[in-house]
Amino acid sequence: MKKILMKAMMTSISEVMETMFFLPVEFDGESTLSGCGLSKEKIFACRLGFNGDTSGSATIVAPKTLAAEMAENFMGEAKKSLTDEHFSGTLTELCNIVCGNALSKTESKIPFELSIPELINESEVSNEDIFNIIETTVSKMAFSLEID
Numbered sequence: 001m002k003k004i005l006m007k008a009m010m011t012s013i014s015e016v017m018e019t020m021f022f023l024p025v026e027f028d029g030e031s032t033l034s035g036c037g038l039s040k041e042k043i044f045a046c047r048l049g050f051n052g053d054t055s056g057s058a059t060i061v062a063p064k065t066l067a068a069e070m071a072e073n074f075m076g077e078a079k080k081s082l083t084d085e086h087f088s089g090t091l092t093e094l095c096n097i098v099c100g101n102a103l104s105k106t107e108s109k110i111p112f113e114l115s116i117p118e119l120i121n122e123s124e125v126s127n128e129d130i131f132n133i134i135e136t137t138v139s140k141m142a143f144s145l146e147i148d
Helices: 002-020 064-075 084-104
Strands: 025-031 043-051 056-063 118-120 131-136 140-147
Touching: 002 025, 002 084, 002 131, 002 140, 043 064, 043 084, 056 064, 056 084, 064 084, 084 118
Parallel strands: none
Antiparallel strands: 025 131, 043 056, 043 118, 056 140, 131 140
8 A cells, every 4th residue: 555655645746846836856766864965954844644544644854945945936925025934834735735635546445534734843854764855946855655
């Protein structure tokens, strides 16, 4: 089931990033954050849990520069008029949209239920955690899917 969900999530990330945030993406394999060049001091991280046929969570990690670009594109406002709260809120919205879109397209006997996406402290992201790395025109971001 994890393989099916991961494929649906990656397809959803591609669709959502391109259509809602105007940022094309390419998938760059798996790595740790430090291995792909992301600094834990300059990131926003978001996690969203889900329950259904399968339970788990999805985590998205993005550098603040990418979150700022996404917020500017999504909200149609200049970066200078936006705050860190807008940037982090945009990331939680991305997580919610990506997961909702992917899970709605995944066959299940029990409908999936999503929790509320939560910002997590960068200290909750380990340097050893393996992520799927996503390259955008601005910078890289990272995605992981955990199944309980």
